[in-house]
Amino acid sequence: MSKYFAKLKPPKGVTVPPLLVRFAKWVATQKYGTFGTFELMTSEVPGDLSGAWCFLSLPDGSLLALVSTVEPRPVVLFDSESDVLKVVAPSLEAFLLKLGAGKTRLNDLDEGDAREALQAWLAKEKVKAPKPAKFSVKAYQRDAAPAPVESEGVKKLAPLPRGLVSLLGMSVKDATLPAALKKLKLPTKPLKAGGALKDKKRGITVRIGRNGVISEVHLGEKYDGPLAFKLPSGVNDFTAKKFLGKPTGVLKKKDGGSVWEKVLDAGRGIYFERSRGHFDWWSEHRFFIKKVK
Numbered sequence: 001m002s003k004y005f006a007k008l009k010p011p012k013g014v015t016v017p018p019l020l021v022r023f024a025k026w027v028a029t030q031k032y033g034t035f036g037t038f039e040l041m042t043s044e045v046p047g048d049l050s051g052a053w054c055f056l057s058l059p060d061g062s063l064l065a066l067v068s069t070v071e072p073r074p075v076v077l078f079d080s081e082s083d084v085l086k087v088v089a090p091s092l093e094a095f096l097l098k099l100g101a102g103k104t105r106l107n108d109l110d111e112g113d114a115r116e117a118l119q120a121w122l123a124k125e126k127v128k129a130p131k132p133a134k135f136s137v138k139a140y141q142r143d144a145a146p147a148p149v150e151s152e153g154v155k156k157l158a159p160l161p162r163g164l165v166s167l168l169g170m171s172v173k174d175a176t177l178p179a180a181l182k183k184l185k186l187p188t189k190p191l192k193a194g195g196a197l198k199d200k201k202r203g204i205t206v207r208i209g210r211n212g213v214i215s216e217v218h219l220g221e222k223y224d225g226p227l228a229f230k231l232p233s234g235v236n237d238f239t240a241k242k243f244l245g246k247p248t249g250v251l252k253k254k255d256g257g258s259v260w261e262k263v264l265d266a267g268r269g270i271y272f273e274r275s276r277g278h279f280d281w282w283s284e285h286r287f288f289i290k291k292v293k
Contacts, residue, residue, distance in 0.1 A: 002032045006040035011053050014068070017092055019125070020055065026121055035118045036099065036109035046078045049144040054078070058108045064088060064095075067140060070133040076140075077106070085141050090132030096122060097129055142175060151265035158226035160184070164204070164217045165287050168270055172212045216288040227285055228272040229262060240274060240283075251275055 006024040010016050024040050043054045045065055056064040061080035066073045072091035079086065088104060089095035098104045100119045102112070154165055163184045170177055172191040181188045186199055186206065193212040198205050203222030209215040219225075224233050231243045237258050241247075247258035260274040269290045276283040 004028055004030055004032050004038070004040070007042075008040060008055060009042045010055075011042075014053055016055075017066075017073075019096070019127070020066075020092060022125065023096065023121075030117065033112055035102070035112045035115045036104075037111065038109060048146045049141065050146070051140070051144050052076070058106070060108065062106075062108075066092060067135070069140060069144070070135050072130045072133060074133070074135050074137075076137060085137045087135070087137050090135070091130055093127050094129040094132075096127055139175075149267070151267065151270075153228075153264040154270070157228055157264075160225050161228060161287065164206075165264065165270060167206060167214050167217060168287060168289050169268065170214050172208055172214075216286055219285040221282045221284075223285070227274075228264060228287075231274070235283075237276065237283075244274065 004027045006028040008016055008020070008024050027040060037059050039057045040055060041057055043057060043063060045052050045054055046063065051069040052065045052067045054063040054065040058064075058080075063078040063080075065076050065078060067076055072093070074087055075089045075092060075095040077086040077088050088106065089098055095104070099109055100115055100122050102110045102115055104110055154162060157165060163180075167177075167180060167184075170180070172193065177191070178188045181197070186204065187197055189197070191197055191206075191208055193208055194210045196205055196207045201222065202225070203220040205218040205220065206214060207216040207218065219227070227233055229243050231240060237247075240260065244260040244262060248261045249259040251257040251259055257276050262272050264270045264272050264287070271288055271290050273286050273288065274283055275285075
C-alpha cells in the first residue's frame, strides 16, 4: 500500500511553517489518494519569481507555493497550462481546511472520499484560518518577476534605441508600461492587442502582437536618431555593409532589395533589421522579437 510522499527542503533562508512540518510528517503515514493525489516536495518556483517557494506538486505538473511577501502567507497555484497565477487559499491554514473539506476547486486535490482522518487531524491540531492579508496576485507576479538581463549588444546601444528595445516583450497590461513610454517621450494612450502606437514626428511605431505583448519597434523614414551596431542613420547600402557586413537576405516585396538581420539579444530573441526596396529613397529599420519556428 503506497503512502503519500512528503519531503520538504525549503530554499536557503526559508523556514518551513511548523504546521506544514507536522502535516508532512502525518501525511507520510496515510494511504495515497485518500484525500487527493499530490506530493509534498520542494521545487523551484517557475519563472524565477522571488518571495515564494513551492511545497506541493500535482500529477499534471502544476505546483502550489507559499508566498512569503505578506502574513499570513497565501497559497498560490502555478498552473502547468497557464502563466497566470491563481490564489488557492489566503493562508496555509485555510488551504488545509479546504483540503479537509474537499473544496480546493482543484480536481486532483478534491478527489477521494475518505477525508475523516484528515479532518480529525485538523481538529486535533486546532487549525483555524487567520484573517487574510491584503494580497494582489497580479501585483505580486509583476513585482516578483526578475528584471530582464540585458545582453552586451543591447548595452552598447545609445539611450533612445536601448529604451525602445526595453519595451519589447512588455505586456499592454504591465503597470510600468505608461512610465516607460513617457520616459521615451512616446504617447501614453492605452494600448490594445494587435494595435500600434505611433510617433509620426519621430518616425517611431511600436507594434503589439495579438497576445497583447509588444513585439516590434519600427523606425521609418522620419527617424533620424541612433541605430544599432554603430550604423549611422541615412547611409546607403554600400556604407551599411561596412557596419553590418553582407546582407542576410532579400526583400520579398518592393521589387526586392537587401535585408540585414542581426541578433542583439539571443536569449530574448531580439533582433535588429535594416531593409530597403530597390525604388525606395529611404531605408527602414526595426527592433523585433523573432518568432521561434
